[in-house]
Amino acid sequence: MNKPEILVIAGPTAAGKTAVSIAMAKRYGGEVVSCDSMQLYKYMDIGSAKPSPEEMDGIPHHMIDVIDPREDFSVAVYQEMAKAAIADILERGRLPVICGGTGLYLNALLYEMDFGPSRRDSDYRRNLEKLAEEKGEEALHARLADVDPASAERIHPHNIKRVIRALEAAELDGRPLTAFENVRKKSDAYTARLLGVTWDRPVLYRRIDERVDRMLAAGLKEEVRGLMARGFTSDDIAMKGIGYKELIDHFNGLYPYSEAVRLIKRNTRHYAKRQMTWFRKYEDMVWFNGSAYTDPKNWLEDMYAWADKRS
RNA sequence: GGUCCCGUAGCCAAGUGGUAAGGCAGAGGUCUGCAAAACCUUUAUGCGCCGGUUCAAAUCCGGCCGGGACCU
Numbered sequence: 001m002n003k004p005e006i007l008v009i010a011g012p013t014a015a016g017k018t019a020v021s022i023a024m025a026k027r028y029g030g031e032v033v034s035c036d037s038m039q040l041y042k043y044m045d046i047g048s049a050k051p052s053p054e055e056m057d058g059i060p061h062h063m064i065d066v067i068d069p070r071e072d073f074s075v076a077v078y079q080e081m082a083k084a085a086i087a088d089i090l091e092r093g094r095l096p097v098i099c100g101g102t103g104l105y106l107n108a109l110l111y112e113m114d115f116g117p118s119r120r121d122s123d124y125r126r127n128l129e130k131l132a133e134e135k136g137e138e139a140l141h142a143r144l145a146d147v148d149p150a151s152a153e154r155i156h157p158h159n160i161k162r163v164i165r166a167l168e169a170a171e172l173d174g175r176p177l178t179a180f181e182n183v184r185k186k187s188d189a190y191t192a193r194l195l196g197v198t199w200d201r202p203v204l205y206r207r208i209d210e211r212v213d214r215m216l217a218a219g220l221k222e223e224v225r226g227l228m229a230r231g232f233t234s235d236d237i238a239m240k241g242i243g244y245k246e247l248i249d250h251f252n253g254l255y256p257y258s259e260a261v262r263l264i265k266r267n268t269r270h271y272a273k274r275q276m277t278w279f280r281k282y283e284d285m286v287w288f289n290g291s292a293y294t295d296p297k298n299w300l301e302d303m304y305a306w307a308d309k310r311s
Numbered sequence: 312g313g314u315c316c317c318g319u320a321g322c323c324a325a326g327u328g329g330u331a332a333g334g335c336a337g338a339g340g341u342c343u344g345c346a347a348a349a350c351c352u353u354u355a356u357g358c359g360c361c362g363g364u365u366c367a368a369a370u371c372c373g374g375c376c377g378g379g380a381c382c383u
Contacts, residue, residue, distance in 0.1 A: 013347075036347085037345090037346060037347065037348085038347055047347095048347085072345085073344095073345075074344040074345070074346095075343070075344055075345095075346080076343085076344050077344085078344095079344095101347085102346065102347080103342080103346075104342070104343080104344095104346050105346080107342090107343080108343080108344095111343090113343055114343080115343065115344060116343095116344090154341085154342095155341090155342095155350085156341085156350055156351055158349090158350060158351080159341090159349055159350040159351080160349080160350090161345075161346095161348075161349045161350080162341095162342080162349065162350070165343085165344070165345095168344085169343085169344085173344095177343065180343050237345050237348085238345095240345080240347075240348065241347050241348095242347045243347085244347090245347090266335095266336080267347080268347080269336095270347095271347050273337095273338085273339090274340095274346090274347090275347090277339075277340060277341085278341095278342080278346095
C-alpha cells in the first residue's frame with residue numbers, strides 16, 4: 001500500500017516560506033501545518049511572523065495560536081498535536097503542507113522519534129541546575145559520565161541544558177539518549193517531499209533587515225508592551241523569542257531602542273545561519289534559491305513544476 | 312610653522328625587546344522533551360610605510376604618510 005504524501009516547505013527565516021506554503025496549498029488543495037516554535041503561541045503575532053488572515057486567503061492553518069505563552073511545551077507535545085492535525089487533513093483527502101523553520105520539530109514529524117510518555121519533573125531539573133551552579137558544570141557532567149558515558153562523550157560540559165536532559169533521560173526515564181543514536185528511520189505514516197526555500201546569504205540578510213523594519217513599523221513594540229502588560233517577563237520561555245527578548249530588555253532600560261533593533265537583526269541572522277546548518281543535512285531536500293531568478297513568478301513556477309511531478 | 316598624542320584583523324582592543332590576549336562581526340558545526348533555546352570550532356607569517364640598532368623589534372631610534380589635540 002502506498003503511503004500518503006505530505007509536502008514540507010522548509011528554509012531559513014525570512015526566505016518566504018509562508019507565501020510559498022499558501023501558494024502550494026491553494027494549488028494542490030492543501031492545508032498548512034505550521035512547524036514553528038513561536039507561531040504556536042497566542043498573542044505573539046507580529047514578531048513570530050504569523051500569516052495574517054488576508055495572507056492565509058482561506059487556507060486552513062494548523063498549529064498556530066494553540067498555546068498560551070506561559071504553557072509548558074516541548075517537541076513531544078508538538079509531535080503529538082501536529083501528527084494528529086496531519087492525520088486529520090489526510091483523512092479528509094487533502095494535502096498537508098508543513099511549513100516551518102524549527103528543525104527539531106520537523107524531525108519529530110519526518111522521523112520515527114519516540115519521546116515516550118510525558119512527565120512533569122521541574123523539581124528534578126531545578127535540583128540539577130542548582131548542582132551545576134554550586135558544584136560546577138564539570139560535576140554535573142561527571143554525573144552524566146557515570147550513568148551514560150556515551151552521551152557524556154557527545155555533550156560538551158558547558159552545555160548544561162543538554163547535560164541535564166541527558167541525565168533526565170538516563171536517571172528518570174531509564175532510557176539513555178544514547179539509545180537513540182543513529183535512529184533515523186523515516187516516518188511510517190507518510191512520505192514527505194521536501195522543498196527548501198532559500199536565497200544567497202547577502203540577499204537573505206538584507207531580507208531579514210527589511211523584515212525586522214517592517215515588523216517594527218507594523219507595531220511590534222506595541223505587541224511587546226501588550227505582552228508585558230499581561231504580565232509576561234523575560235523569564236517566560238516564549239519571551240525568549242527574537243524580537244521579544246530584545247524589546248523587553250529595552251523597555252526595562254537595559255539599552256536604547258536603536259541597540260534593540262540592531263540586536264534583533266543580528267540575532268535573526270544568527271538564527272537563519274543555524275537553520276541553514278540544520279536543513280543542509282536533509283539530503284532529499286530540493287532547494288529553490290530565489291537569488292537565481294529575476295522574476296519571482298518563475299521561482300514559484302519552478303516549484304510548481306517540481307511539485308507537479310508524481311503528485 | 313611649532314609642540315604633544317595616536318596608527319595592531321571588517322570593527323573595538325590588550326600587548327613597551329623574546330616570537331601577536333580577548334570581545335564583536337563573519338564562516339563552519341552539534342542536536343530525541345525550554346530548540347527563535349543551549350553549546351562547540353574557526354579567523355593577522357604579521358602590528359601605517361621606509362630605513363636603522365639588536366642574536367631577537369608591534370615594542371627602541373630616524374624619516375615619511377595618515378588622524379587628533381593644543382600653541383603661534
